[in-house]
Amino acid sequence: MKESTIGHDDSGLDLPTPAPMRFPFEKTPARGEFAQISPDIYWLRAPLASVLNHINVYLVRDGDGWTIVDTGVGTADTQECWKKLLEAVGGGPIKRVIATHFHPDHVGNAGWFCREYDTKLWMSRTEMLMAKVSSFQSFADVTPEATAFYQAAGFNGRQMEAYYNRRKHGFVYTVEPVPLGYRRLQDGEKVRIGDSAWEVVVGRGHSPEHVCLYSDHHKILFSGDQVLPSITSNVSVMPTEPEGNPLKEWIDSLEAIRDRLPDDMLVLPAHGRPFYGLHARLTALIDGHEKNLRELHAMCVEPKRAIDVFPALFSREISDDILFMATGESIAHINCLIQRGKLARETDAQGVYRYKQTDIPKQNRAHAAE
Numbered sequence: 001m002k003e004s005t006i007g008h009d010d011s012g013l014d015l016p017t018p019a020p021m022r023f024p025f026e027k028t029p030a031r032g033e034f035a036q037i038s039p040d041i042y043w044l045r046a047p048l049a050s051v052l053n054h055i056n057v058y059l060v061r062d063g064d065g066w067t068i069v070d071t072g073v074g075t076a077d078t079q080e081c082w083k084k085l086l087e088a089v090g091g092g093p094i095k096r097v098i099a100t101h102f103h104p105d106h107v108g109n110a111g112w113f114c115r116e117y118d119t120k121l122w123m124s125r126t127e128m129l130m131a132k133v134s135s136f137q138s139f140a141d142v143t144p145e146a147t148a149f150y151q152a153a154g155f156n157g158r159q160m161e162a163y164y165n166r167r168k169h170g171f172v173y174t175v176e177p178v179p180l181g182y183r184r185l186q187d188g189e190k191v192r193i194g195d196s197a198w199e200v201v202v203g204r205g206h207s208p209e210h211v212c213l214y215s216d217h218h219k220i221l222f223s224g225d226q227v228l229p230s231i232t233s234n235v236s237v238m239p240t241e242p243e244g245n246p247l248k249e250w251i252d253s254l255e256a257i258r259d260r261l262p263d264d265m266l267v268l269p270a271h272g273r274p275f276y277g278l279h280a281r282l283t284a285l286i287d288g289h290e291k292n293l294r295e296l297h298a299m300c301v302e303p304k305r306a307i308d309v310f311p312a313l314f315s316r317e318i319s320d321d322i323l324f325m326a327t328g329e330s331i332a333h334i335n336c337l338i339q340r341g342k343l344a345r346e347t348d349a350q351g352v353y354r355y356k357q358t359d360i361p362k363q364n365r366a367h368a369a370e
C-alpha cells in the first residue's frame with residue numbers, strides 16, 4: 001500500500017524509499033486484525049477513519065501480563081479490536097499503557113484501558129499536559145488567534161470556513177477522558193517490561209516530547225510517529241505558537257537518534273510497515289527536508305505567501321480540507337529559514353505575510369523588485 005496522503009499525522013511529502021530499507025513482514029494484517037512480531041510482541045492494525053487508514057499499536061508480554069504501546073482512537077470498533085486480541089493471547093493483567101505522544105490515535109483509549117483494566121498511563125510530562133489541555137479546548141470556537149494566523153498565511157473566506165468546519169471533529173470526539181494521574185517517562189530512563197529493559201528515547205518536532213522505546217535485547221525500536229517508513233510525519237506551526245521552529249527540533253531529533261541508536265534493529269512504527277534500515281530512513285528524512293528548504297527558499301526570489309510555496313513541499317494539489325495542515329508545514333519550513341537568516345517576513349496592506357530571500361544575488365534583484 002502506498003501511504004502518501006495527508007492525514008492528521010503525516011504531511012504527504014513524497015520522499016524516495018532508500019535502498020537499504022527492508023520490510024521483513026510480507027503480509028500486513030488487515031485493518032482491525034493482528035499479527036505476531038515475535039513470541040513477546042503482537043502487532044494490531046487498529047482502524048482510523050482518516051485517510052491515514054490505520055495505526056499500528058503493540059502488545060508486549062510483561063511477565064504474567066501485558067504492556068500496551070499506543071492505543072488507537074477512543075472508538076468502539078478499536079476497543080473491540082483490543083478485546084479480540086487480548087482474548088486471543090489468553091488475557092492477563094494490563095501492567096501499563098504507554099502512549100508515545102498525545103495525538104488522538106495514540107492516546108485515544110488510554111482512559112478506557114485505565115478504567116476498564118485497572119491500569120496506569122505512562123507518558124512524558126509535556127505530552128500528558130498537551131493531552132489534558134487538548135481535552136479542555138472547545139474546538140468549535142472560532143479563536144481570534146487562529147483567524148489572524150490563517151489570514152496572515154493568505155486564507156480567503158471559503159478556506160477559513162473549511163478550517164473551522166474541520167475543527168468541529170477535534171480531540172474530544174476521538175479520545176476517551178484522559179486519566180487524572182500518570183507515571184512520567186523521561187529521556188534516557190530504562191523501563192523494565194518483562195525481563196527486558198527498554199530505553200526511553202525522546203524526539204521533538206512532530207509533538208513536543210515524543211517517546212520512542214528501544215530494547216538492545218530485542219533489537220527493536222517502538223518508533224511511534226518519530227520515524228515512519230513511507231510517509232513523513234506532520235511537522236507544523238500552529239496558531240498557538242506562530243513563531244515556533246518545530247522543523248529545527250525535528251531535524252535535530254532525527255540526527256540525535258541516528259547518533260544514539262544502532263542501525264541493526266527492527267523498527268516498529270505507528271503507521272506503515274515494520275522495517276530495517278533506521279539510519280537510511282533518518283538520513284532520507286533529513287535530506288528530504290533540507291531539499292524542501294532549498295526549494296522553498298528558491299521560490300522566494302519574489303515575495304511569497306505561506307500558501308504560495310506548496311509546490312516546494314507537495315507534489316499534489318492541496319484541497320481545502322487539508323489546507324490548514326499543509327499551511328502548518330509550509331510555515332514550519334518558512335520559520336526554519338527565517339531563523340537560519342535566509343528569509344525575511346513583511347506584512348502587506350491586507351495584513352498578509354509575505355516572505356522573501358534575504359540574500360538575493362545581485363543579478364536577480366531587479367527581477368525581484370518588479
Ligand SMILES: [Zn+2]
Binds near residue numbers: 055
Ligand atoms: Zn500517529
Ligand SMILES: [Zn+2]
Binds near residue numbers: 101103207
Ligand atoms: Zn502523531
